[in-house]
Structure formats: structure tokens, C-alpha cells
Amino acid sequence: MAVRTEIPRIISVDDHLVEPAHLWQSWLPERFKERGPRVERRRVGPISYIGGAKMYTYELDVEDGPWGDVWFYEDLVYPNKRHVAAVGFDRDDMEAVPITFDEMRPGCYDPKARVEDMEMNHVEASLSFPTFPRFCGQTFLEADDKELALACVQAYNDFMIEEWCGDSNGALIPLAIIPLWDVELAKAEVERNAARGCHAVCFSEIAPNLGLPSIHTGYWDPFFSACQDTNTAVCMHIGSSSVMPAASPDAPPAVAASLSFNNAIASMSDFLFSGVLVRFPQLKLAYSEGQIGWIPYILERCDDVWSEHRAWGGVRDAIPEPPSTYYYRQIYGCFFRDNHGLKSLDEVGVDNVTFETDYPHTDTTWPHTKKVAEDMMGHLPADVVHKLVRGNAARLLNLDIG
Template sequence: MPLQDHMQLVSVDDHLIEPPSLWEDRLPGKFREAGPRIVRMDMSKSAGDEGLSAALLNAARQGKETAASERLADVWVYEGRIYPNIGLNAVAGKKPQEYGMEPASFSDMLPGCYDVHARVRDMDIDGVQSALCFPSFPRFAGTVFLEGQDKELALLSVKAWNDFHLDEWAAAYPDRFIPMIILPLWDPEAAAAEIHRCAAKGAKAITFPENTVGLGLPSFYTDHWDPVFRAAEETGMPLCMHFGSSGKPPITSPEAPMAVMIALFGTNSMDATADLLFSPVFYKFPNLKVALSEGGIGWVPYLLERIDLTWERHRWYQNVNKEVRPSDLWRRNMFGCFIDDFEGVARRHKVGIDNIMWECDYPHSDSNWPNSREYVTKILQEVPDEEAHKIVELNARRVFNFPRP
């Protein structure tokens, strides 16, 4: 049966492409040259550029052979380092045959990728009422600024992104966007302060790496992140751990095509789940919420069963909690998020009806735009109305404290 008219779609994983002037408009004058800015680059002449990153070169070389005039790309420059706008991150409206990794220009994208007014029009076309939007240039968890040599500039850049998101993007349509922030991950105390600063401005969500060790940072098993987790708990803001935010994509061999990595990305969320359920995090911060963004849910019943079995047999000789079953922590603290997951929906009661949220993923390649409402109806056609309403709207509004106006 179709979704009932009173059920609104709330996506907990969309993305925005930062407009070119975001940092130039907000950074102090002395930092504007070193801070993030857009440069138009001729990719046909850039192969020998000393500052061009290997990732950008590889992406360009994978592109189709075209005339030099057609190889122009808009790239971000930050402290002299070059970061491409990867084309695959902005493919809404294109056919799969047109997807590619080559760097993109703003002219290659739908305006809804970077213009909030156009985004709302695209959401209306898609039947999506509200969305949570992750960063693009700063990466999903803002980890680009970990690479900053000037940490004063890096902190100001983090704050500039947050102010843009809170004061301009989400504020333009307060009932349409769940306001999200990034953190200065190199300094937990500064990160906690930024959480409190942004909570006072209306922030509702925090993007955070699904594995900090891959970024050269301390793990969840240490007390390093306690200021961050405490601030998130105090402000009631969930941590959104998007797959791939650790900088460690799942790949099996150097020769494997990118398709292997894409197919296995959900394993990043599985790793994060096992890590968190065996770590001290949810015992120290029992009200902390974690959403596994774009991780899918079909794997959850198996992994919870496996984790519980491991806990039952092996907890006695290890430094893990011996009283609380890990799957109980899942139901209290963690949430699975899906775009396409017929298997997960079929086993939704093993996942937990209250622990499932829906995602659109506009403008990425997994999105079903402009047919999201039609596609969600297909996925949930055998699901009772009460459960479907929780999955597409009510759970997200509860977890992110984002009620209907």
C-alpha cells in the first residue's frame, strides 16, 4: 500500500556541496588566501602541477578523453593543497551511464547541490519533507581540517562551516533541514566547546568518524573523547557516523575495482557497531545516541547475534562489561539508517522498529531522486502503517529532537 499522506519523509543522510564563497565570506582577511577557496583548473594542463594531489590526478585520468576546453574543473584549494569536487558526489538527475569520478564543476551539478532554495524545490519534487545534510569538501566528518597546518585557521574554518550551515542553510527553511555540525577533531576540549556553542544556535546533530584510529587519533576505548561524548550527551545531539568517514575504505586488494569498495562500505558500520558495543562509551555516557549513516540495516540481526554469542562465551577473561548484553545497548543507543535495504526491512523486528531511520542520499549515486517517495513505498509495501511511519519520519524526529512545526 502507498505511504499514507500524513507520513512525511525525513531523510537522515543527504549531502550539500559547499558554495564557492563559504569560507571567503566568513574567514578573517589574513586567512582568506590560505583558507578554502574555489579555483578553476584546466585538467588537460595540470598533470605536471607540483601541488596537484594524486587523488585528483587519478580521478582526472579516469575521465573520458575530451577536448581541453571540456576538461575544466572547479577544485578547492586549502593551504596550497588541492581537493577536487568529485563528480560521483553530485550526480542527482544523471543516468548511471553518466556517473564518473572525474572532478566536477558547479555547472555540471543541479543547483540543488549547493543552493538551498533549489534544494528545497528538489526535495518537493522528491516528496521529501526534511533532510540532514553532511559536508562534502570537508569530508563527511570534517576530517579535511585535521590536515590543516595552521590550527587557528583550521578551527576558524570549522566554525565557518557550522555558521554557514546553522545561519544560512538550515535557517533558510527551519522545518526542512536538521542542522548538523562538524568538529575540530584534533582538540576534544575545543570540540566540546563548539558543540555547546552550536547547540545554543539550534544545532541538532554532530558528524563524527566511525573509526578515529584510522585518522591517527585515539580510539573509543580511551578517555580521550570523553569531553566530546559528554557534550553530545548534555546537549542531546546524536553522533552521526557516516560510512567512510574514518578514511579507511574497505578494499580487498590493490587490483579490485571501486565496485568492491562500494559494495563493502556497510562493513565500516559493522566495525563501528562492534567497537562501540564492546567499548566503555555507552556505560560512561548512557544517553549518548549514535546513528550509523548510510550503513544499511540488513546486517544488524546477524552481527548482534554474533556479538551476543561472543559476549556470552568470552567476556569472563576479557576487559569488557560482564553484566549488560551488547544487543541491549544497541536498542538503547544505536540506530541503523538505510536507503535500499529490502532484506533489512524484512527483518526489521530483529533490528528494532524504533532503531531504524530512512535516508535519501541526495545528490549522491545511491539516491533515488526524484522518485524517493515512490521507491520507499515499494520497500515498505508489506510494512504496517504504524511501523512505516516510525521508519520514514517519527524515529528521526525523536532521535534528532526535530518535531513537526
């Protein structure tokens, strides 16, 4: 029987935080608390999938509807949903239905319980994306009162660094959000948080989908410069453009879930031809939950376009080397189940791959992540496995972990 490689303790670069009900009421300045995000327990009617930025429709105060803990902020009504806090439920019960904090596994929202769940899952350190703010803070971008929205962004980051990560002894890695509506405020927030040890920040995979300038305009250069100067990784989660790939308008959610990596393909192509990685050669980009099996072909295609079409394609002067050059130097992919990608590891890049557990979403490998990793990677050399499950993540996130 062949000897299987032992899986070292994992650094997960993509998990999720279900914000506790007290977050903004505790961390906002007093003058904002009354208008800040708050939670009420209400009866919620059937939740219907509609796709797009809003994703779901629902009604409140439906007689005999299930109880759910619901966020209220300006005109936004946002029920917590079971498939977003899915750990502890059977696979067939991970539905888009309302859920209360009492019904959730405490690791969804409590940092001490989260670390305990990580311990039983062979995970040493974890980076968590937001839920109510959405994957790059779109909730506050869409708000009317931008003074309050900025306070909410800063309160979230204060909570993230001081409460969520503060007593975890490095097990919980801080991930900040930015005020997307103002690049100078975004730059300042990166610098503010880097000064207290936060070296990862959320950003949109395709900013124009949010009504924001594209990366081709130069508008975001002060933000990218701040990230490069502070060694802050730019983390882009699938769905951080508020538009999920779709096919037929009446297709079930399973179609969008199957196509979720499409935005990462589009975003990476955008960056490779934008000149951003030429101007900022130490900037690090991370694609979260996008898997890796598609990467070899898009690199081949981008290099072929650069070789054959760069004159009329508008990139002859802006991109001096084949686009794959910048990928291998500055971009990280992320996977949780991708046997095809692992078979193509030489082309994906053994130094460009990170691993995740996606706790507490329905894709999560918790509490069997070590077994999942062994089944996928146990045949690989120990030094390669080390890079995939922790070494590359430590380099990406500026962690002092071996």
C-alpha cells in the first residue's frame, strides 16, 4: 500500500463570518448607533431565489412563518439564512430558509467557538469574509448616508481586528472592508488597518458591476499603491461584484452555483491586461472560492492573445511581457474541491494555490477537511502539500507561520 502524505495543519483563506447581532450597536460611535444596522426577530415568509444583486425575495411578519433574525439598515431588510450558516445541518436541510442565532452553530458568529470548530477540523488559521456587508462591503456602498456608511465600515474593521481576531492568538486572521465609494478613503482605511496588523482587504472582482470605475481607468491606483506599500493582499470573493453568472433566467440556483467561477475568469483576464500588475509589481491578488481548474487555459489564451493580437488589442505598450508572467508573480487561486485543477498543478503553479474550508457555507468541508485534503492531495510530495494547504497562504497573508 502506497504511503500517503500527512496533511499539515491548514490555513484556510476563505471562510465566512455571520456577524453577531451586537456588532454595530457595540462598535459604532454613540451618535450613529440608533441608525446603524440592528437585528430583530421576525416571522419571515418563503424565501424565493431571483438571482442578480438582490438574489432573494421574502416578506416579513407572515402569519405562522418561521422565525428568523433579520438585519435592518436604512431601507435594507436582510434575513439570516440557513444555507449561509449551514454547519451542523444535514446536507438536505441546508436550505435558503430563515434562521435565528439560537439555531446556528455558535462558531458562525462567536470567535471562541469558531476556533474550537477549527481545532476539530485540523485548521490552524482562518480568514473570514463578511456576510451582512456582503463580500466586499457592497451593503455600505449602496447606502444613502455615506457618513454613517463610513462609520459602519470602520466599526466593522474595528470589530474584526479587536474582537473577532483579538484574543485568538493568531488563529483568526483579520480581513478588512473599504469605503468603495471614495478611493482616498479606501486608501486611508487600508493604511489604518495595516498599522495594527491587518494585511488583507476585500475588493470587487468586477468593480463596474457595482457602478464603480474600472481598474483600467487608473482611479484605483491609490488603493493598489497602499496595498502594495503595506503588503496587504487584495482578496476578491466570487459574488463580490453583486452579479453572479447565470444562463437561462428561470434556471435553478444550482446553475449559478456551477458557474460561480466565471467571474474569477473575467476578473483575472481584466487584471492581466490592465497594466495594474505592471505598475504595482509587489501587489498580491487572491481569488477566493473560484477553484483552480480553469486557470491553465485562461493563461494560455491570454498569452496567445498578447502574442498574436496585442497591436489591435490595445495592450502592445501597456503589457511588456506575456500576461502569465504577472499571474505567476502576483496572483493566487483558491480551491476546496478541484481534482482537475490538482492534475494540472504544474500549469496552475504550485506557488500560486491556496486552500479553504468555506465554513460555515454549504460548500464547507467541515468537519472532515483533513480527510478531504488527504483524498485529493495525499499522493503529492510533502513539500507540495505544505505549500498548498499553508505555505502559500502564509506568504500571501504576511503571516509569521511556518
